[in-house]
Amino acid sequence: MKVLNSAIIGGGAIHGCHVNALCHLPDVTLRALVDIDSVKGLKLAMDYRCRFYQDYREMLRDPLIDVVHICTPHFEHKEMILAALAAGKHVFCEKPVAMNGREIADIIQAADRAPGLLGVCYQNRLNPTSQYIQKMLAGGSLGRMLSIKAVLTWSRSGSYYTESPWRGRLATEGGSLLINQAIHTLDLMQWFAGGVTRLKGVVESGELADVTEGEDSAMATLHFANGARGLFYASNCNTVDSPLLLEIHCEHGTLQLTDNTLWRIGQGERTKLISDAAPDGSAKSYWGLGHQQAIRRFYHAITQPEKTDYTDIRSAGKSLTLVEAIYRSSQIRQWIEIAH
Ligand SMILES: NC(=O)c1ccc[n+]([C@@H]2O[C@H](COP(=O)([O-])OP(=O)(O)OC[C@H]3O[C@@H](n4cnc5c(N)ncnc54)[C@H](O)[C@@H]3O)[C@@H](O)[C@H]2O)c1
Structure with a gap:
């Protein structure tokens, strides 16, 4: 070879x-x-x-x-x-x-x-929990999706911005919390629900207002293509990088991702489904383990053109479109329709 x-x-x-x-x-x-x-x-x-x-x-x-x-x-x-x-x-x-x-x-x-x-x-699409969620949703046993709630609270200090000065500047980072950190969460939400049709959001800057020109906190309501609703909150003003909290409420049960473990909740029971393994020393805990898999998939696609299960530009563009739409919505305080 x-x-x-x-x-x-x-x-x-x-x-x-x-x-x-x-x-x-x-x-x-x-x-x-x-x-x-x-x-x-x-x-x-x-x-x-x-x-x-x-x-x-x-x-x-x-x-x-x-x-x-x-x-x-x-x-x-x-x-x-x-x-x-x-x-x-x-x-x-x-x-x-x-x-x-x-x-x-x-x-x-x-x-x-x-x-x-x-x-x-x-x-993050390749985290075992994300893959499990996709399979469960595709399998249909949970019935119609009603909503996805996502809460991402991470911590970014002043030194994070001063050690790489392109961070925190609109001209070089393009925003802040949404385009850099929470874009992964928006990507998972749109990926699980098969796309977003419209959203209304707001961005704000509080704790980090003096160190970044962009936002340090954001929230949004999203309408997904499958008819479900999304509730999204993210902030870089926490004092610790808490694991993503995600809940997918469906007709026949709820999937809950908390502390990097996926649970199924329904009929009075909470059943553990799968956990994400901790990354090795080359990655920070909140980056997950997926780089290895994402890169392996890309190289497989190069050598075996029938393998197309990597994230291409059209798929990758979706979450960036949402980031831009939240910025716009926050400016004009209106719903933004998302073109498909
Ligand atoms: N997938 C993830 O979870 C994840 C996590 C962290 C960062 N990122 C992304 O990775 C990218 C880099 O982020 P980072 O935190 O590593 O940044 P960084 O500031 O730590 O590193 C950037 C490096 O690029 C170099 N550089 C800048 N301009 C260059 C040029 N023209 N030619 C050659 N080198 C140049 C800098 O000298 C620096 O060493 C960003 O897009 C960021 O969003 C992704």
């Missing part, structure tokens, strides 16, 4: 999850690490015994590189995706795939024309 050569752009907080995932893949070599910070990048490249580039465009000229991982600030994603696809590479990009819907449209156009695949990292 042909060995695939990979490059990672951005050697910051998340890149270790990508390195770790690549180490677990047979027939894949990490060939290059790119970072504009040459001190950090060179050291990482030495650790990984790979090449170092300070300029990602120079790396793209290496004909031996097949797959490019984008682990950089949000405002750089679109430009890097377009350049890597134009260079004939496959691209695996961290969420959010872009800053807004306009950028998604440009990326879709480029991805449709490109020979390479474009995958986006929504690793």
Whole structure:
């Protein structure tokens, strides 16, 4: 089997999850690490015994590189995706795939024309609990879905923003809590319910108002395509990263995700279904274990084109559309219709 050569752009907080995932893949070599910070990048490249580039465009000229991982600030994603696809590479990009819907449209156009695949990292879809929920819902035993409630309360300190100054700025992060942290929760909600038709939301800034230009808290009511209702609350003002609380209320029972364990509640009983295993040292607990699986699925799709079970740009764009719609709704204090 042909060995695939990979490059990672951005050697910051998340890149270790990508390195770790690549180490677990047979027939894949990490060939290059790119970072504009040459001190950090060179050291990482030495650790990984790979090449170092300070300029990602120079790396793209290496004909031996097949797959490019984008682990950089949000405002750089679109430009890097377009350049890597134009260079004939496959691209695996961290969420959010872009800053807004306009950028998604440009990326879709480029991805449709490109020979390479474009995958986006929504690793929480691959948590055992998420997979279990999808199977239960598809199986039909719970009957019609009535609502999804999601509560995400995490903690972000001032140093989280000062250590990477692109965070907390609208021009480089594109928002704050919604586009960076809670986008995973919005993604799961829309994924479980098969899409959102309209929403009304509000964003606010309190505790972190002095450190981020974006919001630190948000809430929204969503109407899903399947007729169910969504209630969403998220905040970065907690003092601890609490696990996501999610409840899916259906005609014949409720699925409850709490403390990373999924329960079925109904007829006076609460039955444990499955738990998510704790990640190893390469990932923070709230990132989950899914990077490895998400990346494995993407590489399988490259080598076996019949395998298409990775998150592509159209699927990845949905949660970003919701993020943008909540920002807009909060501005104009009205419901926003979501186009499909
Ligand atoms: N999937 C998840 O759960 C998850 C978790 C954390 C972060 N992320 C995402 O990962 C991405 C990176 O976030 P992070 O927290 O690792 O950021 P970070 O600030 O820790 O790291 C970014 C790195 O990119 C480098 N960089 C910036 N511009 C560059 C350029 N033009 N060329 C080469 N290198 C460049 C920086 O020097 C830095 O080392 C973001 O999209 C973020 O939302 C995803």
